[in-house]
Amino acid sequence: MHSAPLNFTYEMPKSMCVTFAAMSRVLLLLIFQGAAGKPRKLFEIGSNDKEVGLDPFYEGNMEPWGAVCVGYVKQDSPNHRLLQKLGANTAEDAELWDLQIPMAAVIDWEEEESLQIVRRNYAARLWEMIEQPPMDAEPVIFAGKSGKKWKEKEVRAWLLENAFPTINYRVAGYQGKQNPFPFDKYFGKSNTGGVGLVLVKIKDINDFGPQFRAVRYLRPHMEKLRGKIRFAVVEKTAKTLEMRQALKVGLNESLESELILFKDLEGLGDRPVGNHWHGNPHKYRLTDLSEESVNAFFEAYYAGKLPTYWASLDEANKAPEDGELASFTFDEQVFKAPKKTGTLVAFFNDASVGCADCERGREGEWLIKLERGWSAWIVGEPWLEQKFHGPTDQPFRYMFGKTEFQVEFQSETEGTSTNLSTGKPRPLCFVPKGQAPPEEAEEAPAPPQAPILEMSERPMQATKADSNLPTCCYLATNNTASYEGEYHWLIELEKGWSPWMPGNEPFDGRTDEPLRYTLGRYDFEVHFEDESHGTQTNLTSGKVRRIQRLRKGDPVPAWEGTGIRRRPANGTGAADIALAPVESAAMAAQSNRAVRRTGGYQAAAVGAPVKSTQKFALRTSKPAAGPTAARPQVSEAAHKATSAPNPPRSPAGAAATALGPNGTVPRFMRPLKSKA
Structure with missing residues (x-):
């Protein structure tokens, strides 16, 4: 059943009038020939044709594409010339060529220029009979600025997005002709989304009842997925058999109707459409188009829980050999097989189909x-x-x-x-297959380490534009990043081994040269022993920490602590840690730390200091230059109060004022605990 034709009302002079027959003859000479690959051109409808209207253009060019583009322009205006360029597209413009949308320039009909896409308004009365509004009743208007030239890039994007009807029925074209299915429009370069094919058995092209019954309950989901999935009807007749065999769909003649949903067409490229190499995992099938089944199908689709619809190269065989699967037997023999019985499915490709x-x-x-x-x-x-x-x-x-x-x-x-x-x-x-890999050969000697650059020559990797913020501000956001892949880097902290994030980002750099980066107020220098081990030195405090690259899930090394609390895992002796290269900034920071740990005097013991003998460097009016200049240090008075020799005995009253009640040093004169 055809709906009433689209009606357009315009004010026009009575003198501008031609016969409908004359108009029809003109338009029939220009009927769109994209399917045959002939040169295309823009339909130009002059002011003399205004009385006839655009119905002949719609009737002659709406099928089988389901949409046409009409531009109301002034003669020889920039927008008129733009339509001439877009309407005369060639195969070199693959997107517009595959889109196959007839375009017409309606010249000098309107005062203001405008551009619109008119989509097929078919079966309007049937939708009204079931109390639903017709689909695609209103044209899609291009949002151009009034009086301004249209931009070609914007018009192209608008065409590619809107030149698909909500559902492309299969109906007779001009003079009852049955046009081929517009395959390139849906599976070519013009479609950046997916495809939903509604396959139905019909007697002939005028048998519209099965189409409407199949589409009726799909409508809310077609409208929801508009722009993402392009829906079209494909009749199960001899004229579409070759296409259905290539797509490996709609070959089970026992089904009156079914839906095949391609979420996307990724992977097709320039290969034959039927050869997805290892299958299209985003292809789904529904064989029951009742309201309940359709809603359940799309709920599973939205949730990403639909099983893939597989097909084989010999899909056209009506009787697969024993042990072989076809798409229309896959669900029954695999997905619906008894749960207690396992099903092993093997997939094969052959060199004859591109593999x-x-x-x-x-x-x-x-x-x-x-x-x-x-x-x-x-x-x-x-x-x-x-x-x-x-x-x-x-x-x-x-x-x-x-x-x-x-x-x-x-x-x-x-x-x-x-x-x-x-x-x-x-x-x-x-x-x-069946042979062993080559025997292990001796490892080649490691190349010499690259020369260490001076601090001024080293590349600095800053974490933020403002590096004066406390380090804790950066570490607080450390959980927003994580390592991807099979391995991750770890660093030994006081709390144990934690992910190492230099620059507050996962490390994926080179291990054959030193690394310097800034985190908060501190600069760090990293030296690698090999591809999986290294040390990080705080250039301000001189503190050294181990870093290591491990496979995710592998056990971490035994924790040995940090600083003077470092102990080996076996509990014997002091824990050894790799030294930084000589003349590096890390070595200078470590040396300064050792001096601070021994009190800053030449006579200090060389061995590991103990906590009770810690001394602190003096803070003078002129701080020493170097990495430790910005480090907070104790005052000179506090240092003298704890390190000066005992004074001569004083009267008991005087001693009571200098010492605590038990003869101890007052709390404010005790040495501070170092955070180095």
Whole structure:
């Protein structure tokens, strides 16, 4: 059933009048020929055609695309020329070419220029009979500024977003002609969203009842997903069989109607639409289009809980061999199988459909040599376990976590993967199935350490624009970042081992050179012993902490404490810790710390100081230059009160004024506890 035609009322001079037949003949010569690949051009409807209206244009060009674009412009205006350019698109403009939207310039009909998309207003009376408003009753207006030139970029984006009807019915075109399904419009470059195909069995193109019954309960979800999923009806007839076989959908003739939902078309690229290599995991199917089933299906879709609808290359076979699965038997034999009986499903690709490396992948695998030995080479995200099965005739790069790697092949079975952050290369090899990896070779001697730069030459990594804030302000937000991937760096603090966040961010830099960064008021210098161990020195206090890179889930080393409280895990002797390179800022800070720990005198013991003999450097009127200049220190008077020799005996009354009631030093004269 056709709805009433769209009506447009305009004021026009009575002299401007042509016959409907004449207008029809003109428009029929310009009917859109995109499906045949012929050159396209803009329809231009002059002021003499105003009395006839636009119904002939809609009737001749609405099918099978479901939408047309109409611009009301002035003759030879900038907007008129823009429409001429967009309307005469070619295959080089892949997006507009695949969009296949007929465009018309209505010249000198209106005082103000405007642009609109008119979508098919079909079955309006049927919707009104079930007390629902018609779909796509109003045109979509381009939001351009009055009297201003339209911007091509904005018009293109507007066309690509709105040139799809809410549901593209399959109805007869001009003079009852049945047009092919607009495949490129939905599966080409113009569609950046997904596709919802409503497949129905109909007698012929005029059999509209099955379409309306299938779409009726889908309407609220189609409107909710407008702009994300493009819905269209596909009739199950001989004319669409080749397309359905390519898509591997709608081949079960026993079903009167079904819905196939493609959440997105990612992965198609320039390959045949039916070859998704390892399947499209975002394809779903509904075979019962009742109200209850439709609502339950989309509730599961919104929640991301729908099972994937799989299909095989030989989907067109009506009788799969024993042990083979087709899309229309997958649900029954896999998802609906008895829960107590396990079902093992194997997926295969063949070289004949574009997977030239699948056969090689079955023969063996690529390995990479790590510290722990040869392991499977993963080229994608670690949690996806994407093993390499690609070509070896050219180098490429890939990401593992946040680290980028460069791969180069020396032959079909050997290669090298280089960490672009650290510069470390790792050998690769292809091992046939059933064979052992190459024997372990002696490790090459480590390259000499890069020369240590002076403090003024070292790169400084500031954490914030204002580095005068207390360090605790940065550490308080440390839990907002975390390490991604398989490994993480840890630092030994007083509370134990914690994630190491230099610059308050996860570390993913090089370990073959020192690192300097600022956190709050303090500068830190880091020196690495190898790829997994190092030390961090506070350049103000000289405090040294261990850092270590571990695999997530591995046990952390035994905690040994920090500073003078450091004890080895076995409880024997003082704990050793790697020294910073000579002439480095870290070594200078550590040396200054040792001087402070021994009281600042040459005669101090060289061994580890004990807490009862700590002394403190004097704070003079002229602070010494260096990393410790900004460190808070005790006053000279307090130092003399605790370190000066005992004075001669005084009368009892005088002694009582200088010492406490038990002969002790008053609290305010006792040495301060060091926080170094």
